[in-house]
Amino acid sequence: MQKKFIGLMLILFGASTLQAQPLSQVVDLAMKQNHLVQVSRLDTLSTDLERRAAWRSLLPRIQLDASYRHVTDVARLQFPATVPFRMPDVNLGVYDSYDAGLSANYVLFSGWAQQNQVKMKREQKHLSTVQLDQARRETAFSVISAYRGVQMAGLRLDILIAAQKRVEQQKRKVAELVQQGMALPIDSLSLSLAELDYKQKIISAMEKKATASDRLDKLVGQPVQVDTILSVVVPGELPLLQISSQDQLESIAIHKRMAETGVRMQKAGYFPQVVVQAAYKYGKPGVDMIQNKWMAYGVWGIGLNWNLFSWGSDRLQVQAKQVQVRKTDIQKQILQDQIELKYEEALRQFDALRQSVEVARRAFEISRKKLAITRSQYEQGMSSATDFNRSNLEQVQAELNYRLQKLQLTLKYTEIEYLSGKPLNQWSIK
Secondary structure, eight states: OOOHHHHHHHHHHHHHHOOBBOHHHHHHHHHHOOOHHHHHHHHHHHHHHHHHHHHTSSOEEEEEEEEEEEOOOOEEOOOOOTTOOOOOOESOOEEEEEEEEEEEEEEEEEEEEHHHHHHHHHHHHHHHHHHHHHHHHHHHHHHHHHHHHHHHHHHHHHHHHHHHHHHHHHHHHHHHHHHTTSSSSHHHHHHHHHHHHHHHHHHHHHEEEHHHHHHHHHTTTTTOOOOOOOOOOSSSOOOOGGGGGOOOOOHHHHHHHHHHHHHHHGGGSSSSSEEEEEEEEEEEEOOTTTOOOOOEEEEEEEEEEEOOOOTTTTHHHHHHHHHHHHHHHHHHHHHHHHHHHHHHHHHHHHHHHHHHHHHHHHHHHHHHHHHHHHHHHHHHTTTOHHHHHHHHHHHHHHHHHHHHHHHHHHHHHHHHHHHHTTGGGGGGGO
């Protein structure tokens, strides 16, 4: 039964390795299918359309209008009865009127409010582009972390299966020794207990790997087969911190420019708004209510609207916008300090991990030698099954610690690339 269990595990992992997708390919898939990236991409498209719409609002507005109106009474001119002959009453209006026309309106001057509105939309488009890049970088790092998590879970599972296999092999040898009277039956029972303990750990490791795989699939947007063949290579040089390339700082800089534009837009209320209009009309009665006939005529004009006094409301609005500008400077400094702190912390953690990996490697080599010696002594009757199980467990822990720390070192390097502001297309993703 144990052979079938281990064989099934090996077949499953072998099949997944044949269809494994490298990390770089998985990250590319996430850039296309991740929901957060898709939402950011749609935000960029929306702000670009709004920017184009704002620019076109500067052009003259052409409108077509048509109307029909009926009134129940109109003014009438009645002549006095003293007139030698009876004069008919004259209507000074019409009961039914029709009108259709094509008009153009153009804001000649608005205190540069419209121009600043276009600039505001342009900055919003730039902001959405920066936020899209930030979403891509955050998603990429999340996918890499999840990918490494699946690899760690798979590594833990492989090591446990190998340990169980060693116990099973030793158990077969002990069974032969028991038959020959060279070992005690209790040794076989101890190995059986150890084998069952490893089986429980394998079941738990399988559950954790399934959970990690599900999380990765959700991030990518489709099922992913993780490459279980680990080739951990950490570049020698660490990326330097690039403050000018930080998306969050760029977002704050854009917010500051938007706040400054908002100040200028608010100040536009200090100036008058001048609008010119022109229209071509065709209607009945037109401008001649007496003849009441269809006729074409033109209309043009210019209008001025100037708010001379609003109890200081516009001035207070300008001051509020200026406060927003000053606030962005403080926010920028706070964020820059946080970025530098996280980067320096990641560097220290990377250096500590690198030293820890070397120590773990030496511990793993020692545990392998100890297990080999214990196994040889056990076969010669110089040690007990408990000694073998302890040495086997020590090797499992040492190997697991060593290989997991190597993966963590690789992940920490990726984190430093992420924190440094290094462009995504230059990350060392393998």
